[in-house]
Amino acid sequence: MKKTLITALAGLALTSGFAQTATNFTANDCNIVSHDLFTELDAGKVVVITWVMPCAGCISAASTASNTVAGYANPNVVFYLCDDYANSSCNTINSWAATNSITATATFTDASISMADYGTAGMPKTVVLGGTSHTVFLNTNGTVTSGALTTAIDNALVASGIVENNNTNLGLSIFPNPAVTSVKINYTLPASTDVTIEITDILGKKVSAASPGKQTAGKQEYEISIQSLAAGVYYIKLLAGSASETVKLTVTR
Incomplete structure (x- = not known):
């Protein structure tokens, strides 16, 4: 069957004020496992990062990111939960996550993983990174929807050469x-x-x-x-x- 759709499509979005390319970091997570962002992206991983204070206002977005990533059941899609300015201990951020049923692939409290690399700070702030070009597929402050995350992750998987799960x-x-x-x-x-x-x-x-x-x-x-x-x-x-x-x-x- 063949159908033809003639449609007027909008052009590319205007370049935003935030970087469209990720910034590399090398940091230990709270389990003292070393992570190099670009190495992981080059290996085909899609990395979702949410920065939190942690605070009550951060729960919704962090929970949405956690649940959306979990829904993929794909080892190439990971969720990193980060303390906003690395001034909370690992015990604090891990306890906050556990109390609010937020499951992360890894938790971090390391200043090298900086919100400032992605524009205006948010409380919380979420980004989706992927591909060998280290592209930023989503950059949002505050509330984030599962739909927006899913679209960004799917696009990042394609850029990474990974078939959707x-x-x-x-x-x-x-x-x-x-x-x-x-x-x-x-x-x-x-x-x-x-x-x-x-x-x-x-x-x-x-x-x-x-x-x-x-x-x-x-x-x-x-x-x-x-x-x-x-x-x-x-x-x-x-x-x-x-x-x-x-x-x-x-x-x-």
């Missing part, structure tokens, strides 16, 4: 890539289901969404116009029922 292979592919005017999205559905396609920029901002609707099992093809997209990197995410896959799209001009 779900049990259904949709065989998602696009052609051509790089593309100039349009791109064909090909996939295979194991059963009849509702399909949605989302396009996000490198910061995880959704720039377009299409709803092909309910499609039958088997091979599908959906074509989109990308003429209004600025040159750059985007991510096309296919959602089919409970399954999803993401691929990277490069637009050239």
Whole structure:
């Protein structure tokens, strides 16, 4: 089946005031295990960091980050809980996390892991980092939603060359890539289901969404116009029922 969507897509988001490239650190966590950020990103890990005071106002965002990462059940997706200015002890931050049922891959109280590297300080502040280019896929202060985190993590997994952790292979592919005017999205559905396609920029901002609707099992093809997209990197995410896959799209001009 082939359907064509002619749509006007928004361009890339304007460059924000924060760094779009991560800053490296080498630090011991509270279990005295050494971590080098760039080494971990280069190895394919996606790193979610939340800085907390810790305080009552930090619980919601830290809990959302913890639960979202846990939902991936993927060893390449990790959650680091950090004291904001490294002026709390490991016992304090670990006790705070345990009291509030927040599970982290590792906890830190080390000044080399600095919020200042990512713009304005927040209480809390959350970033998502990934890929060999050490890209910042999310940078937010205060409240963070599971949806925003999921989009950022999915995009980071694609940049890291890691397939998303779900049990259904949709065989998602696009052609051509790089593309100039349009791109064909090909996939295979194991059963009849509702399909949605989302396009996000490198910061995880959704720039377009299409709803092909309910499609039958088997091979599908959906074509989109990308003429209004600025040159750059985007991510096309296919959602089919409970399954999803993401691929990277490069637009050239």
